[in-house]
Amino acid sequence: MAYSCLVYVANASPDLGKSDMIQMKDQDTRRYAKAQASGVRIIASGIVFEIIEAPGNTAEELLDGTCESPFFDDPEILLFAPLKARCFKQWMLIKRDSVPDRERCIESLRCIAQQAQVSPDQIPQAMTKMIALFQNTDQSAQAA
Structure with missing residues (x-):
C-alpha cells in the first residue's frame, strides 16, 4: 500500500x-x-504543527476534517509527498503550555526527510518556515 505524508x-x-x-x-x-x-x-x-502519514491521499482528507475545527486557523501545508515507510506507529497529540517543542518537531521532520520521496530542498524549506514561526511566537511571548 502506498503512503503519503502531509506536514502543516x-x-x-x-x-x-x-x-x-x-x-x-478522543475524536481525532x-x-x-x-x-x-x-x-x-x-x-x-498558539501553534499547531502536525505530521500525518496515511494511505493514498487520505492525509489531505484528514487535514480537511481538522480544518473544520473552530480551534485551528490558516493551515499552511509545508510538505505533501509519497513515503517509502512510516515514521510513526500511531497518531499522537501533544500539548505544551510553554515554548513549542521545537526539537521534537525538527526530529520528526528529519525522520520524514529520510522516508519522504521529495526533492532535497523541500525539507529544509519546511524546517525554515517552521522555525521562523516558532521564533515569531517566542518573540511575541517575550514582549508580553
Whole structure:
C-alpha cells in the first residue's frame, strides 16, 4: 500500500481549553485510526504543527476534517509527498503550555526527510518556515 505524508502548521485558538483538548484527542484518535493514519500533532504557544502519514491521499482528507475545527486557523501545508515507510506507529497529540517543542518537531521532520520521496530542498524549506514561526511566537511571548 502506498503512503503519503502531509506536514502543516496552523494557528491554534487561544480559547482552546483542556476539555476541548480531551474531546479533540478522543475524536481525532478514532478518526485517524479508522483511516489507518499515524503521525504527531504538537500544539504549543498558539501553534499547531502536525505530521500525518496515511494511505493514498487520505492525509489531505484528514487535514480537511481538522480544518473544520473552530480551534485551528490558516493551515499552511509545508510538505505533501509519497513515503517509502512510516515514521510513526500511531497518531499522537501533544500539548505544551510553554515554548513549542521545537526539537521534537525538527526530529520528526528529519525522520520524514529520510522516508519522504521529495526533492532535497523541500525539507529544509519546511524546517525554515517552521522555525521562523516558532521564533515569531517566542518573540511575541517575550514582549508580553
